[in-house]
Amino acid sequence: MSSTAPTTAADEFAHRATPMQKVQSSLHRYPWLSPLVVLALLLVIFGVLGLVLGVGDLENLFKPGTISLMLQQTVIIGTLAIAQTLVILTAGIDLSIGAIMVFAQMFMANLAVYTTASNVTFMAGQNPVLAVFIGLIVATLAGGLNGFLIVRFNLPPFIVTLGTLSIFTALTLILFKARTIQGKEMPDFMLLMSTKLEIGPLTFTLGLIVMLLLYVLFAYILRGTAWGTHVYAVGDDPAAAELSGINVKRVLFSVYVVAGVVIGIAAWITIGRTAAASPNVAPEINLETITAVVIGGTSLFGGRGRLLGTLLGTFIIIVLDFGLSLAGLDQAYRVLAIGVLVIAAVAVDQWIRKVKV
Amino acid sequence: MTTTSTTQPIVQAKDLNKSFGRVIGLADCNFELYPGEVIAVVGDNGAGKSTLIKCLSGALTPDSGEMHIDGEEVFFKSTNDSRAKGVETVYQTLAVAPVLDISENLYLGREIRKKGILGTVFRSLDKKRMRKEAMQSLNDLGVLTVQSITQSVETLSGGQRQAVAVARAGAFGSKVVILDEPTAALGVNESARVLKLIRDLRDRGMSIILISHNMPQVFDVADRIHVQRLGRRAAVVTPQSHQMNDVVSIMTGAMTVPEDQQQLTPVR
Numbered sequence: 100m101s102s103t104a105p106t107t108a109a110d111e112f113a114h115r116a117t118p119m120q121k122v123q124s125s126l127h128r129y130p131w132l133s134p135l136v137v138l139a140l141l142l143v144i145f146g147v148l149g150l151v152l153g154v155g156d157l158e159n160l161f162k163p164g165t166i167s168l169m170l171q172q173t174v175i176i177g178t179l180a181i182a183q184t185l186v187i188l189t190a191g192i193d194l195s196i197g198a199i200m201v202f203a204q205m206f207m208a209n210l211a212v213y214t215t216a217s218n219v220t221f222m223a224g225q226n227p228v229l230a231v232f233i234g235l236i237v238a239t240l241a242g243g244l245n246g247f248l249i250v251r252f253n254l255p256p257f258i259v260t261l262g263t264l265s266i267f268t269a270l271t272l273i274l275f276k277a278r279t280i281q282g283k284e285m286p287d288f289m290l291l292m293s294t295k296l297e298i299g300p301l302t303f304t305l306g307l308i309v310m311l312l313l314y315v316l317f318a319y320i321l322r323g324t325a326w327g328t329h330v331y332a333v334g335d336d337p338a339a340a341e342l343s344g345i346n347v348k349r350v351l352f353s354v355y356v357v358a359g360v361v362i363g364i365a366a367w368i369t370i371g372r373t374a375a376a377s378p379n380v381a382p383e384i385n386l387e388t389i390t391a392v393v394i395g396g397t398s399l400f401g402g403r404g405r406l407l408g409t410l411l412g413t414f415i416i417i418v419l420d421f422g423l424s425l426a427g428l429d430q431a432y433r434v435l436a437i438g439v440l441v442i443a444a445v446a447v448d449q450w451i452r453k454v455k456v
Numbered sequence: 457m458t459t460t461s462t463t464q465p466i467v468q469a470k471d472l473n474k475s476f477g478r479v480i481g482l483a484d485c486n487f488e489l490y491p492g493e494v495i496a497v498v499g500d501n502g503a504g505k506s507t508l509i510k511c512l513s514g515a516l517t518p519d520s521g522e523m524h525i526d527g528e529e530v531f532f533k534s535t536n537d538s539r540a541k542g543v544e545t546v547y548q549t550l551a552v553a554p555v556l557d558i559s560e561n562l563y564l565g566r567e568i569r570k571k572g573i574l575g576t577v578f579r580s581l582d583k584k585r586m587r588k589e590a591m592q593s594l595n596d597l598g599v600l601t602v603q604s605i606t607q608s609v610e611t612l613s614g615g616q617r618q619a620v621a622v623a624r625a626g627a628f629g630s631k632v633v634i635l636d637e638p639t640a641a642l643g644v645n646e647s648a649r650v651l652k653l654i655r656d657l658r659d660r661g662m663s664i665i666l667i668s669h670n671m672p673q674v675f676d677v678a679d680r681i682h683v684q685r686l687g688r689r690a691a692v693v694t695p696q697s698h699q700m701n702d703v704v705s706i707m708t709g710a711m712t713v714p715e716d717q718q719q720l721t722p723v724r
């Protein structure tokens with residue numbers, strides 16, 4: 100089966116493909132190409148504006164200090180977007196990721212710190228390692244609750260996670276009384292993820308490294324294991340997956356549980372990043388994870404996408420954020436730009452679905 | 457015409473019933489498939505053909521009745537149970553995952569992991585081996601026209617997809633292959649290729665159940681023809697004993713065949 104000579108009609112057709120069709124089929128094969136191009140374009144535009152034309156403070160965008168800050172800034176969206184990618188690959192959506200993350204980090208902090216202003220004082224003052232561990236378990240259970248409701252009662256993920264979004268937001272307020280716990284009140288271990296590491300001219304944090312390792316780990320799991328293949332198959336066509344002998348419900352449930360684990364890790368990273376545990380740490384975070392996944396080239400219809408795209412999508416959000424504010428533009432322009440990107444990404448997805456190689 | 461034979465059916469269903477609410481899918485349906493034969497199942501839309509084979513493949517559980525594989529009673533809870541008994545199915549709605557590539561599809565649900573710690577601890581897939589063996593089984597079946605084994609299935613033509621589905625059914629040491637309208641969506645040439653695949657599978661010793669509405673194809677490839685009507689078996693005839701329009705008459709109830717003129721035992 101050598102591919103030296105065109106042997107089939109499809110083959111010949113591929114040889115006659117127009118440039119547009121070639122773009123389409125490349126995007127189809129490598130869904131992370133479009134976010135890569137967008138990111139590169141952004142950097143070029145900001146580069147020209149800043150370094151050549153001297154617009155605003157844009158030249159600072161390329162200083163090691165700013166780059167380090169941007170990288171550190173990706174950890175919250177970036178880590179949570181891994182969980183969102185897993186869910187969206189199964190053609191689901193998770194609206195509760197941010198709420199569960201906030202709940203878990205408040206849980207961790209309120210266990211580790213003795214405060215009279217919560218309703219859980221009876222279990223406060225734990226060893227911080229135990230506190231983080233329990234927080235991880237809580238997030239995992241919360242993910243499991245989503246999965247259970249979706250699988251057991253055949254409910255749409257949108258509705259279930261809309262419900263658990265409210266439930267966990269409310270629980271955060273009820274149990275922890277919305278009091279922000281500052282980093283300086285916490286034992287060091289709680290802030291471990293903020294540990295700084297010099298890498299060349301850049302400053303990384305441990306949280307950033309953990310996030311990058313999670314990307315490598317989950318990229319491997321998705322592409323290199325049977326579970327990963329099943330996640331794609333279930334998202335692509337659940338009926339076909341079932342007939343192929345895949346236990347669709349078990350795969351779906353496990354995806355939400357695994358998402359819960361990732362959310363738990365993100366909670367700990369967030370405490371380090373923000374040096375606090377606060378109920379209003381990142382009010383936009385849930386939409387931002389969906390944005391990162393979608394502009395990263397993963398299809399909202401499931402079964403199609405790569406984790407690398409999500410990482411690039413996260414970078415795009417952060418670069419836009421920094422670039423536009425350094426250019427002296429209002430926050431509103433960044434929101435506008437993100438909106439345009441999301442719609443463009445969905446349009447591109449629709450287009451590449453129609454590919455004929 | 458009836459011959460007495462001691463051969464035991466490889467697949468047998470006795471008095472199967474299956475209803476969907478008030479709709480009756482199967483009503484005391486009997487069925488036998490003998491080793492090494494191609495039996496065609498024909499019948500009007502809604503006669504219960506798909507329901508019958510879904511019960512036999514574990515995709516549906518019958519409300520009552522018995523199923524036997526090689527004489528042993530079986531109770532399938534999922535399609536994995538029937539696969540474990542050597543029964544493979546190509547469904548009317550092609551059960552392939554379009555985004556996955558050919559080799560991933562062939563091995564979907566029974567992936568091979570690497571040997572040693574990489575496979576046991578890190579659950580790493582042996583993609584190289586799967587691709588090689590997928591290539592081999594496509595070669596064995598003479599399905600040579602795919603460009604690459606890592607091509608995603610959605611980029612294949614209808615006939616190529618069907619070939620992948622049939623190859624998957626025939627690839628894992630299966631004894632019985634069930635095909636539900638495998639040529640319904642195909643052109644003349646692609647249909648001919650799938651029919652050839654069916655004969656190849658039979659020549660390799662497999663027993664085949666073919667559901668089809670296409671009478672010329674049925675008469676071309678089948679050893680016996682099971683006519684399904686209103687959820688039960690109306691008759692079993694052969695391409696030699698009856699004409700195509702007879703079979704259509706049996707399907708619609710315009711003709712009945714006395715049991716002694718049927719072919720309830722194998723012909724090969």
Ligand SMILES: Nc1ncnc2c1ncn2[C@@H]1O[C@H](COP(=O)(O)OP(=O)(O)OP(=O)(O)O)[C@@H](O)[C@H]1O
Nearest residue numbers: 476479480481499500501502503504505506507508
């Ligand atoms: N999942 C289901 N829910 C409800 N009714 C069903 C279901 N599956 C089949 N039926 C009904 O059972 C009867 C038999 O259907 P079946 O699909 O077995 O027919 P068929 O012989 O395969 O027809 P076709 O030639 O159209 O494929 C039909 O009346 C059908 O409407």
Ligand SMILES: [Mg+2]
Nearest residue numbers: 505506507548
């Ligand atoms: Mg049918």
